[in-house]
Amino acid sequence: MAEHVLDIRNLTVDYETRGTRRRAVDGVSLHVEPGEVLGVVGESGSGKSTIAQSIIGLQAPNAHILSGSVRLRNTELLGASKKMWRQVRGTRIGLIPQDPNNSLNPLRTVGASIAEPMLLHSGQQQGSVRRRVLALLEMVGIPEPERRARQYPHELSGGMKQRVLIAAAVALEPEVVIADEPTSALDVTVQRRILDLIDDLRSRMDTAVVLITHDMGVARERADRLLVMHDGREEESGPTREVLAIPKRDYTRTLIANVPAMALRTRPKIDVDESVPPLVEVRGLTREFARGRRSVPFRAVDDVSFVVPRGTTHALVGESGSGKTTIGRLLAGFDRASAGSIRVADHDVGSLRNGERKRFRRAVQLVYQNPFGSLDPRQSVSSIVAEPLRNFGIGSGAEREAMVAEMLDAVALPEQYANRLPRELSGGQRQRVAIARALVAEPDLVVLDEAVSALDVTVQAQILRLLEKLQRERGLTYIFISHDLAVVRQISDSVTVLKEGIQVEAGDTETLFTDPQHPYTQALLEAVPGWTLLGDPSI
Amino acid sequence: MYVLRRIGQAVLVVFIAFTATFLLMQALPGDGILARYESPDLGLTPAQIEELRVLYGADEPIWRQYLTTLGNFLTGDFGTSIQTGADVSELVVTALPATVVLAGTGFLLAVVVAVPLAGLATFGPFGWLQSLMRSVPALFVSIPAFWLAIMLIQIFSFRLGWVPVIGAEGLQALILPALTISVPISAPLAQVLIRSLDEVLDRPFVGVVRARGASEWWLLWRNVAKNALIPAITIAGVLFGELVAGAVITEEVFGRTGLGSLTVDAVGNRDIPVIQAVVVLTSIGFVVINLIIDLLYPVIDPRLRRAKA
Structure with a gap:
């Protein structure tokens, strides 16, 4: 038993908020061996992050560890002194954080951040620290390490920042690395490269990795063993293949079923009536942004065309910077095209007049990615949902109330939530409110801009089902903007794949996904966690 | 450019x-x-x-x-005082040093008090000490300067007799006025510093630095302090105006000569050339301080630096 690098026994943690206690982790045990990846999988609130924080002694101030033991080889970490924690952190345990964009000190060069653990612990000379920083940058795959080391975080992309954070985490070759949702803030293609890098370092340094994730697809591809968490308890654990092949618990089965890449595509092929004109018609759409006086303008969208028949879902797919959000803004009439045309129903979006603009605004609604930022924190749920009705002057007071109640019911929000404030809701519930607000004025077209990207897979699956149900019942047309091809495959009927503003491939979803033509589409597909394993009979 | x-x-x-x-x-x-x-x-x-x-x-x-x-x-000619017939430039030049010394000492004192106070309020030991340090600035923000000046004279001059009311010289004469002028600067400065330290401590990168094994001192000096500085120096520039207003009251209450008392007399006598000169001088001071602060931002924060051509 002494061979485990990390051995957690019977860990129980409570959170105390204003006198009330809530159990976050309830008697969980786990262990990791050198060179092994343990995937800790569960929804938000399942206690997986609390476990990660307890391993490195950085739990929230209101967390109380009631019992259990966390041993790092022969060292008991629970109840360790501050001094001992400082000696363990960075040297024997490394942390790869969740959000690379906010995890580096913005005022220090990336070189200084990577050097930090060495300066804190090893007492190396300036010169040797510098050489080691450059070697680490090279190791994590950052070109031109000399130049990059002198740069500040804002000069690096998200994936680059995560590489820097990984370099800092492994600088002193720790025995255990905790990767807490290391890629959930990144694009799929970047996600894949970062996971590859963690894998590579693990095998090179024989590090034990605790990989915390809500995405069963990621865990399936990367973990040797799985620990499935639910409501602070262990649902089940074992070798990844066994857990996935014969899940013992219903909850595990749900988690697996909710991974878009592993779910079967259930959308029936649609028959489009060619005689009816499509609801949306985009022709040669181009949007340029000026870039200073002398240089050539930047083309965010470059000659994009597609049509969307009424009642169907069209997906715009691509990485960050592919121009998909710009198209969404153009469709909603928030921005003007440099060239080309957009027609929605009988509106020419490029030349809306005042009265028509109002009717158009009612016909086209938007749902944004961030369910935290897109709801007024001071308005109650019912008042948020009623806002479009007030703006468009629909119905009397009592009628509006009835319409809001009906809408909340349609998005499956219980009645008692009507008077709550956004901060009292979970991410999924907030997104339901945003959807209710978009639908209450009965639009023809809904632009969903990364509307499920910030959500856990389980919640994501629920919202996707809700969107499909509402589409069937109300005959809605969706423009679904996403970087996640697995989700797109599930919800869309047709797809446009975008790269740097140019449409590289387009067609109906089924064909495009089974037989992608463009190398970029193929690369995007391969990057989806769990994709390469899809249909693998051995699992 | x-x-x-x-x-x-x-x-x-x-x-x-x-x-x-x-x-x-x-x-x-x-x-x-x-x-x-x-x-x-x-x-x-x-x-x-x-x-x-x-x-x-x-x-x-x-x-x-x-x-x-x-x-x-x-052309540098501020005219002649109507009240005294003296050259305004000469009046101002005579009054200026005493006020600069007072304001400078007061400002220094304000910083010397506010910085450790904010440090203790966020990084200090014991919860009670932290909450005490958090409530002190709020209390002092609401104290008017003239009242404070009178209280200080009451306590230190009349009760304790540490500082003579009349005829104090040099450093002795400076202590109470400087203290008076420092409080309305120090208290809001400490409040802003505490707030911005709290805000920085809430950012995810702080946890990452802790996870590298940093001590609280390392965290404060190498990572948090500089991030928290920007709002504080912004408010310091605004508080410079407070310094001038403070000098007017303080010099009057403590019977010091200086720019403040010169202003009070000039306003009372409607001595327009003197008032005009004082206003221009003060606004130059204000503008220079804020210009320095503006030029300091990019030195502190690389994100505010212009992209290299």
Whole structure:
């Protein structure tokens, strides 16, 4: 038993908020061996992050560890002194954080951040620290390490920042690395490269990795063993293949079923009536942004065309910077095209007049990615949902109330939530409110801009089902903007794949996904966690 | 280019301050000459007063007076005080050092108190000490300077007898006024510092630095302090105005000579040339301080630096 690098026994943690206690982790045990990846999988609130924080002694101030033991080889970490924690952190345990964009000190060069653990612990000379920083940058795959080391975080992309954070985490070759949702803030293609890098370092340094994730697809591809968490308890654990092949618990089965890449595509092929004109018609759409006086303008969208028949879902797919959000803004009439045309129903979006603009605004609604930022924190749920009705002057007071109640019911929000404030809701519930607000004025077209990207897979699956149900019942047309091809495959009927503003491939979803033509589409597909394993009979 | 534009804006601000003061002074009923010579004790006839007005140029149209004064200011001639007949530049130059010493000491004292206080409130040991340090600035923000000055004199001069009320010299004379002037600066400065330290400590990167095994000291000095500094120096620039207002009250209460007492006398006597000179001087000080702060931002925060060509 002494061979485990990390051995957690019977860990129980409570959170105390204003006198009330809530159990976050309830008697969980786990262990990791050198060179092994343990995937800790569960929804938000399942206690997986609390476990990660307890391993490195950085739990929230209101967390109380009631019992259990966390041993790092022969060292008991629970109840360790501050001094001992400082000696363990960075040297024997490394942390790869969740959000690379906010995890580096913005005022220090990336070189200084990577050097930090060495300066804190090893007492190396300036010169040797510098050489080691450059070697680490090279190791994590950052070109031109000399130049990059002198740069500040804002000069690096998200994936680059995560590489820097990984370099800092492994600088002193720790025995255990905790990767807490290391890629959930990144694009799929970047996600894949970062996971590859963690894998590579693990095998090179024989590090034990605790990989915390809500995405069963990621865990399936990367973990040797799985620990499935639910409501602070262990649902089940074992070798990844066994857990996935014969899940013992219903909850595990749900988690697996909710991974878009592993779910079967259930959308029936649609028959489009060619005689009816499509609801949306985009022709040669181009949007340029000026870039200073002398240089050539930047083309965010470059000659994009597609049509969307009424009642169907069209997906715009691509990485960050592919121009998909710009198209969404153009469709909603928030921005003007440099060239080309957009027609929605009988509106020419490029030349809306005042009265028509109002009717158009009612016909086209938007749902944004961030369910935290897109709801007024001071308005109650019912008042948020009623806002479009007030703006468009629909119905009397009592009628509006009835319409809001009906809408909340349609998005499956219980009645008692009507008077709550956004901060009292979970991410999924907030997104339901945003959807209710978009639908209450009965639009023809809904632009969903990364509307499920910030959500856990389980919640994501629920919202996707809700969107499909509402589409069937109300005959809605969706423009679904996403970087996640697995989700797109599930919800869309047709797809446009975008790269740097140019449409590289387009067609109906089924064909495009089974037989992608463009190398970029193929690369995007391969990057989806769990994709390469899809249909693998051995699992 | 950026620096030149900022300096241009600064010059414009000083010019507007000059013009506004001039217009406000003209809008007041009567003028300094009437205030000085109309008193029946002097027994001057209206004709004689009128002669004086011509002598001072007060009979000319406003726009000509404005242009003359502006021209004189640009050549460094601040005119003569109506009340004392002395050269305004000389009055200001005599009064300035005492006020600069007072304001400088007061500001230094404010920083010396606010910084450790904010540090203790966020990084200090014991919860009770932290909450105590958090409530102190809020209390002192609401104390008016004149009341504080009177209390300080009551306690330290009359009760304890540590500092003589009259005839104190050098450092001894500076302590209580500097303390008075520092409190209205120190308290809001500490509040802003505490807030911004709290805000920085909430950011995810702090946890990542802790996970590298950093001590609280390392965290504070190497990572948090610099991030928390920007809002604090912004407010420090705004508080410079407080310093000038503080000097007026403090010098009056403690009977010190300086720019503050000079201003009070000048306003009382409607001694327009002196007021005009003080306003221009103060606005130059204000503008220079804020210009320095603006140029400091990019030094502290690389994100505010211009992209290299």
